[in-house]
Amino acid sequence: MDSILELRRVSKTFGAQVAVREVSLVIPKGQFFSLLGPSGCGKTTTLRMIAGFEAPTSGEVWLSGARIDPLPPYRRNVNTVFQSYALFPHLSVRGNVEFGLRRKRFEEIDARVRKVIEQVRLDGKESRMPAQLSGGERQRVALARSLVLEPEVLLLDEPLSALDPQLRKHVRAELKDLQRRIGVTFLFVTHDQEEALAMSDQIAVMNGGSVEQCGSPEEIYQRPRTRFVAGFLGAMNWIGKIGVRPECTRISRERENGGRAAVVTRCVFMGPAIHVEARLETGESLVAQVAATERGFEEGSAVHVSWSARDEVRFSE
Amino acid sequence: MRRLRTIFLTPAGALMFATLVVPSLIICTYSFLSRGAYGGVERPFTIDNFERLIAPLYGAIFFRSFWIAAVATALCLALGFPLALFIARSGERKNLYLGLVILPFWTSFLIRIYAWMFLLRDTGLINTVLLKIHAIHDPLPMLYNDGAVILGLVYGFLPFTVLPLYATLERLDPSLLEAAADLGSKPWDALWRVTIPLCAAGFRAGAILVFVPCLGTYIVSDLLGGSKTILIGNLVQNQFTASRDWPFGAAAALALMIVAMALLFAARRRGEELL
Amino acid sequence: MKRGLALYAACAYAFLHLPLLILAIFSFNASKFTVWQGFSLHWYAAAMADTELIQSAMNSLIIGICATAIATVIGTMAAYALWKRASTWVSGAMYLSLVTPEIVTGVSLLALFQWSFRFLHLRLGMHTVILAHVAFSVAYVAVVVMARLRSFDPALEEAALDLGATEFGAFQRVTLPYLAPAVIAAAMLAFTVSIDDYVITSLVAGIDSQTLPMAIYAMARRGVNPVLNAVSTMIVVGLGAMVLISERLRK
16 A cells, blocks of 8 residues: 655644654555544644645655645645635635636636536535535535545545534545545544544544554554553543453453452443443442343442453553 | 613714704705805705706816726725735734824824925925936926825825725634635735635725715815816815805705715625714 | 735835925924925924914814813713614714715805804804814714724623612713723824814804914915924824823723
C-alpha cells in the first residue's frame, strides 16, 4: 500500500506553548484515516499544517513524494471541509461548488460540477443559497466544493460536530460510503471515539501534541499501547496496573476459578445491556457489562468477578 | 412604564415637528408661490419656479452637481476601501489606525477645506515648490475648477466611507478566506471574489453617507470652485440671500430633497437601520 | 499584498493629515508669502488682537455650550424612549434630519423663523442660532446613545423596579450611569458639530451674532490670510486636545 501523505517529525509551537510535538505519520492512499484525541491535543493544528494555514515550526510535510510545507494553501492539492463548513454566503450551491474550478478556468466545469452534485445527492438544489439549506445539506455542499477539485487528500475538521445527534449516525454512514465509492483519501479529525472506530481504516490517537498510537480500530481498541489510549477509546476497568474492558468482565453469583469477591454497588440499565457496578474487596470499582436479559444483581449482593488473561492489558505506569 | 417614556419622547418629538415638519411644509408652500416685491413671498400660486428649474440653465446645475457628487463618491469608496482593509488587517494596532482616520473629522471641516486653498492656489505651497524646482514655468491653475471641488469633497468625506467599510470587514468570517485559499484562490483573487462581494452593505452605507452631502455641498464648491462652479447648494443659498428669490430657492431646495429621498429609498435594505 | 496595503495606507494618511500640518507649520512663518522666512508668533498675536474675531469666538462658545447642553438632554431622553418602545415617526424624523443636506435644513429653518416672526416680533439672533443647532444636533446625540443602549440589559432596570425604585429612579440610578460614557461622547460630538457649523448658522444668524466659522469663512473668501492660518491651527489644536482629554477621561 503506498502512502500518499507523510508527516516527518512535524512540530508546531505558539510562543511558549507546544501544540504539536514531533508528529510522524504515514497515511496510505485511499484510506479513511482519522486523527482522534481530546480538545487541545493538537489534531486540528496538525490538520491545518497539512492544509497550509499554519507553517510547521520544524519538520516536513510530503504529499505524493513532493514536499508541500513551504507552499501556500492555494498551491497544495489538498482540500479542507471546515468545521463550520465556511460556505460563501453570497454564492448559491452551484456558485460554491464551482468556486475552485472557476479560478482555474476549466472547460468542462458544468459536467464536473453536475457529477459531484449528484454524488453528494444535492441535485435539484443548485440554485439555493446557503442560508436556505439544512445543516446536513450544507455539509454536502462543503464536500462537493472540495471533491470537485479532485484533491489527493480530503481533510475533514470535525465535520459531524455541527449536526444533530440523530443526523450524525446517518451522515456517518453516508460519508464512509462516499469515501469508498470515490476512493479519495480522507483525513478525518474528531474527538468522538465512537465515530473514529466506526468509520476509519486507521486511527492515530493524539494526546498533548504527540501521537500515542497508530493502527486499525481493532488494534487500538483491543491492544492499546498506552494507558491514555486504553482509557480514551472506551470504558476501562483498572485494577492496579491491569486494565479490562467491561464487556470482557464476567460477573456471577457463584464462585468461579480465579474470580475475585465483590459487592454490587449499582445496576444501570443502558438499553441493550446492563452495567453492573461492583466494588472489589481490595477497594477498586469495576463495571461489568451483562446482557439485558440477566436479572438478579441487587445492590449489596455478593458476587464474583473474573476475566480471561488474554483480555488484559498491562501498563508499567 | 408608558408615562415616563412618553414624557421623555415629547421634547424630541416637539422639536422634530417644529424644526422639520413645519419648515418642510413652509418650503413646500413657498415653492409654489411667487417672489414678493420686497423679497418676501406672495400670491399668486404658480408652478413657474419648477418650470425654471427644468430649463437648461438650471438643469445644467443639477446635472453638474450630480456628476461631481458621483465622481467624489466613487473616489471615496475606491480610496476608502483599501484603507479600511489595511486597518481591519492590522491586528493589535487597529484602534490606533482607526483613530488616525477619525481624528481629522473631529477638527473643523471649514478649516480642512481652507487648507487646500492654501495648498492649491497660484501662490500656494504646491505651485511655489514646483516653480522653485523649475518643474513648471507658470503656476498651475489648480484652484477654482471642478477638479478642486472633487478633491475637496474626497478629502472631506473619505472617513465616511472608511468607517462603514471597516465595520463590514470586521464582521467577515475569517474561515471564508481560508476556504477560498484552500480552494485555490490567490489573495488578490479572493479579494475580488469573496471579500468585496461580502462588503456590499458597507459600500452601500458609505455611498449614501457621502453622496447626499456631496450633492448639497456649499462650502467646498464656494471656496474651492470659485464663482465658476455653481452647484445646487450654492444656487439655493444664493436665492435665499443675495437674489432674494425665496420661492425659486424653495423649489430648488425641494428638488434637492426629493432627489436625496429617492436615493435613500432606493438604497435601503431591511435590517440596516441606524436608529 | 500586505506590503502594498501598508504603502497605500501611508499615502492615504499623509493625504488626510498633511494639509493641516502644513497649515500649522506655515502659521509660524514670519513672512506672509508661501516662502519660509523664519519662525514667528506674529500672526498669533494679530489673531488675538482682532476684537471681531474674539467676539465671534465667544459667540461660538456660548452657542456651542447652550446648544450642546439642550441637545444632549433631549437626545438622550429620546434615545431612551425609543429604546423602550420604537416610534417610527420620531425615528424617521431624526434619520431625516441626519441625512438632509445642510443647505436644505438651513433655508427651511430660515423660512420657519421669518414666518414665525410675523407673530412673535423677534429677529434673527443668538437664540435662533442656538435653536437651529439644537435642531440638527439632537439626532447625532440620539444615534450615539442608542448605540450604547443596545448593549444594555433591560433586566437590570426590571431588577431595580422589583427592588422598589420608581421608573425614573431606575433610569437615574441604573441606566444613566451605564449610559454616561456615551452621553459624554454624544455631547462632544454635538459640541464639535455646533462649533464648526457654517452653512446653517450663516443663514439664521442675525447681524450681531456672528460666529467663528462665519468670521473664518469671510476671511477665507477674501483669499489666503496668514492670520487665518494661526486661527485655524489654534482651533484644530483646541478641538484635538478636547477630544484626547475626554478619551482619557472615558478610560
